[in-house]
Structures are given as C-alpha cells and as structure tokens.
Amino acid sequence: MDPLIDVATIPRRRTVEAFASDGESLLYSAARDEASALNRTATEIWELCDGTKTIGAIAQALGQRYGVDEAHLLPDVAAAVAALRSRGLLDVSPDAAAT
C-alpha cells in the first residue's frame, strides 16, 4: 500500500457525477469524458471517500458494517481506492497526500 495514501484522507473528485441504482453506481468523469461502472462494494468504498477518512478508516467502517476484521479488508480497500484513483475519480494527488 502507498504509505502516503494511508495517512491521507481521500475526497471524491467534485467534478465527478454519480448515478446510482440498486447499490451500484455509474460515475462520469467530465475531465476524461469517461464513465465507470461500480459494483456494490466499490460503490460503498466510493461513498466512504468523503474527504474525512483514510484507507484504514474506510476499511474500519466496512469492517464494522459487515462484522469483518478490518485487517482482512485493508488490501482490498487499498486496491479499490487505487483503481478509483487511476480512473481520475478521487482527488488524491501527491500534494493532497502530503498535507
């Protein structure tokens, strides 16, 4: 896991539009003119990226929600956040991570 990401809170990118249905969502990035479909789990992680939580805190929130040890969830949450980030859906930049 990227150590910088783990200490940084992760906000959703403001310009991304979200369309939700049955727990899934379709996110549209205007900057890339690209739509990304998220399944239920990815949608939950996306929604928890509210700018106040780190990856660890997101894993903790999901762990409490489903009664699972957050340590088991951490790698998957980190991978999901990395995927969202690589698609330009999160406002995680080296500058943001350092602050």
Added chain:
Amino acid sequence: MSAQRRLLAGFNGRYIGVQCGTEWVATEMRRRILHVVEAEPKPGQSEILHMTLDELAASWFEARDSIGRCERGSFEYVVFHARKWMTSAFVTAQPDLTWLHAAAAGKDGCAILLAGPAGSGKSTLLVQLIERGWRLLADDCVALSPERGEVLPLPFSPEVRAAPRAPDEDWLAFLTQPKSLAAIAPDQVSSTSATVAAIIFPEYSDDVVRPLITPLTVVSAAQALAAQVLGGNHGGERIGGVFRLARQIPCYRLSYADSSDAGDEIANAGWRLGLEERIESTRTR
C-alpha cells in the same frame, strides 16, 4: 439529368437528396437505401444534405456532399461513406432524439434493439429476426424518442458479413471483411414506430454452446449504452440520458456462437409479454 437518377432519402420530416451520375449508380444506391427512399418531398420537408455519386472511371467512384466532404474509391467504399454522411445528417438535424449505434426489429408494436460495437453481430442478428417474422426498423443507427421509449423507423437495408470471426482471425481483418447487402422485401419493413421492449448487447464468443441471454443491471446497461450513443448531448447530460434509458428499458447481454440459434432465442423470448407487464406497472404506479 434524369429524374430517376435523383434519390430522396427521408426520415421524420427531413430528407437528403442524392444525385447519381449514371443509371447503374442510381440503381445500386437505390438498392442500399430502398426503404428510406421517398418519391418526392412531403409538404414542409426540408433538404438537410445534398450528395452526388459519380463514376469517374471504370470501377472508380466519387461521393461528394453539400458540406464539402469528398471520398473516392470502389463503389462499396464511397457508398459506405455516403451512408455514414446520411445517418450523421439525420442525427445532427434531430438532436431531440436519442441516437444509438444499434439495429432494431419490430413485431406486434414492440421493438428489440441490438446494440454494441462493430463486429458484435447486430446486423446479422437483425436479419435472423427478420427471417423469423420480425420487421426491419433500423440498421446501424437507431432513433429513439426518449419520452415514449419508441423507435422511429429508419430502415436502411442491413449489410452483413459472410462469416463470423474465425478463432485465429485478426480483429481488423474481420472488421474490414466485405459485407453483402441483405435483400429485405417491403412487407418485411416497419413503417411505424414501436415501443422498445428490450435492448440486447450481443457478444460473439466461439466457445458458447447455447445462446445465453442474461439481464444487465441498470449501471452496467448505462455504461454499455454510453459507448453506443451517437451525436446529441455530451458529458454528464449524455450519461444522465442513458442512465434514464437503462432504468426505463430492460437491457440484456447475449452470448452466442451461432447466429441462427441466437435468432431463435431472441425471437422466442416473450418480449411482448414483458413489455405489456412493464406498461401496466408504469400505469398503476
């Protein structure tokens, strides 16, 4: 110049004039756009594009249009471009409609859309449905009235590849395979709008034993539709539009290896019943 060499392709109150240089060019072009050809403009119709098709030398043709585009090459090559210009002119002239890269067949007032990228088998499956008693509504470019969820007929004659992609065939080689024009009789063409019962995204896969139709979630369907929208709105507005469409109309993925089996599967899936149930639930909501 002979009036028979001038063709008018009409759609929803707009028409495109095509002036052909020779009788042969006019005959061949008419075969390809037969079901959208109109004898003369209806009152109030306006010409949105004018095109000329000429034979410059033996087997060397030219297509030009009134906005300055020009293509030269084999007859199939210039007709391919001429047809693209025609559909893009209709798309541009009517931005209030939702335009999809898809084919559509209708029966008993309901329509099935076959949407997807080039090479997925839209036109082939469309012809299979027509052979099973469905009527041609549109090929390659479908006009949808988003409020009513209806397909408006734009029945360009479908062109199909002779064979599906071989397991070791290069994708580009497959896509550039010559297509043949499917002969569709006038009584196999729909002249009226039809309510969309389902949108199907065909996926050819040579390891599928039997065709399989599986429902898509709204989000997956919207993502698939977003890639097939032509013209019109851009950005979030476009995505919002396809999202509403995916909520309104059930969408499915079809995995198939044999287009005839897939044609049977689609033709017999009871879409009419599903559509009636949907209309009824909308009414009582």
